[in-house]
Amino acid sequence: MQANGYLLPANEAANHRRTRSGEGRGSGEKAKPSNRVRLNGNIARRKPGKRICEYWDIDLPGFGLRVNPGGRRTWFVLFRQRGKLRRVSLGTSKDITPATARRLARAKLAEVALDGLPTRKKARAAQKSSAPLIRDYAERFWADYSRHWKPSTRKRNESAIFKEILGAFGDKRIDELAKGDILFWRDSFVERPGVFNRTLPVLSVMMGYAERLGLRPRGSNPCKGTPRYKRKPMERFFDSNEYARLATALRDYEAEQPLYVAAIRLLIFTGARCGEIEQLRWEWVQEPRLMLPDSKTGAKIIYLNRQATDVIAGLQNRTPRGLLFPSVRNPEKPIKLSMHWPKIRNRAALPDVRLHDLRHSFASVAIRDNISLMVIGKLLGHALAETTTKYAHLSDDIVADAAERVSGSIARLIGLDR
Template sequence: MIKAKLGPNRDSSQFPDVRRDRLNGNVARRTALTSGYIWDEELKGFALRHTATGRKSWIVQYRHRQDVRRITLGTFPMMKAHDARAEARRILASAALDGLPTRRAQEPADAALRFADYVPIFWAHYTHHWKPSTQRANRHYIQNHFIPAFGERAIASLTRPDIVAWRDGMARREGAFNRAIPVLSVMLGYAETLGYRPHGSNPCKGIARYKRLLKERYLSAREYQRLGAVLLEWAATRPIAIAAIWLLIYLGARKGEILALRWEWIGETYIDLPDSKTGPKRLYLNRQSASVLAGLGRQSGGRVLGATFGPRQLDNAWVEIRSAAGIPDVRLHDLRHSFASVAIGHGISLSKVGGLLGHALPETTVRYAHLADDMIGEAASRVSGSMARALGLVP
């Protein structure tokens, strides 16, 4: 939800292409793709804003003391007309009561609001916190898991037994439950903020996730040799895909980071990514990765792998390459795991490995702790063997 403070003298009559209508879904769909506002003829302050690019947003405008304020409720068609109208009515009512004494509520506002009706309200308010890829994933969880399970239930009525029962029903989809439960927790927590649930009533808190074995695959030295031979052999026919894979191998980066890489982010010794899964991130250039970039022909701007090369092209190439290298079970992300494995094998500490991989939290790097333990165990065996030989206990 975006708020704008327009100042004391701005009103709807000052905007171009202003007209009034009874706002509904049909009006929103028929609106011509020119910039302007359509103000609702029934609910004063409720409007549909449309731009020349085709973007359409529901807004509500009201006076707060000496200022005129405008709030963007959500975009069409993600937010339906009746949901936008209900939210605008709520905001206008709240603004009208501003400064007046009110009786303390004894129960959450609109305690009968259904979960399915809460979804567009939550989406309009909260999703600007998420990146587009996260929005797509979370929309899937909402549509395919939450609404079928809780859609007809009042948002205020959901309890811990309801969440436990849903968890038990997801026993055969453990991974999906583990990824979805944090999203549901955010939704119910935000419902408390909006007054749809009592404060401190989030039933998702303390719900245990399923314990799962992480699928990790590390390349051996021999597998690295076979992969390297295939990459060299295919370099002439698949130059962009091969360059992307070399960068994944040498930098330990995520696939999306390499696909989005731009020339202006690359310096002499670092690659400074303005955004990544964990926020701004620095990749450390080495001689091998710098050589790969040089082979692509450095430009002043634009994407390193070109404007048309994307995930599908890389994934399709990798399926063929890994098959030719005799490693059909290796995923592109396993190249990142293998990078960490090689680093630990060379005595690099877990904290430094986390820095190389760009982990935001130390706990993320702990998944590689067993590799460090194995290396320390081997070192201990070599030390004890040398001592035994020095004591004459072994030949």
């Protein structure tokens, strides 16, 4: 540990631990080795012993966990401040997660390290700024911005703003939020990485809009450069046997729910998004195309092949206007394919397959048929070419085969194939 500063020296930490556990310095007993570990959820769940035990983090000096025989586990931070040894409790393991405890410990140690330094910068900030709190700014941002989002995006972003962002930064002024705050906030999402990855872009947009309103300096967006959590891609591609099993399951289920089966077949043959097929209307059917006035990426054309055209032709009660796949209970509302998909995929022995994987599989088959990524992007309705490049790895075998054929032709031309 750092000496003569604000963190506890290693020898004093050892003496402090022995004193708190009842071991006298002059008793002649040999000191027990400290429990130095990486404090995480696994350590917090360890079964308590018959005596008080304290674990010390190997990465953050002074950060510890005290476990009582009765099972109470308390996070704490130990440091030296102005010559005195201090221990601050951060909360119990039931109340806060290991990541939050670590963040609080790091913040406390940083505060102690700055103790006694000039505070002129803070004084200036307190005098000058009349910027609103993020809690108040969020209301204006929502009123200005949410109208431009689609309903599903609006619902997701409402939770991100009013639950996650305001829960962490609601009482800060809009011009106070700094890069360090974002990094500390990121640490609290260790157990919810997907939530952070979805919330960070929303906060970034909020900060960018605040700059345009003059509430923050230009180019001061604290979210820029903050890394997202790396997650395993949730992509699943059908092979020929799985397509056969799915086809059998759809035939078996058709007598029970013909409308749902028809919609799923249209997903299979077009590679469209689930919501695009659920909300499809007859006035948008202009064979051999579906002319969608709006989608996730704006207006979109879905090209109908023979199989997709046959699916639409087989629908009953065709009308000039209205939904192709209306709900039985309320014809004005579309069906929800997610209601019956679990039964269908279980019949096909494909319990891990999502409806969106039909779209991924459409792209993978196109790759195997030597269709270029540019054309696949057009078929899927990608607004950006970069979106389609995630399927590029599927074409490795095709590219390798092409390279083999080209090199073979060159070899024949220069007489090296003999």
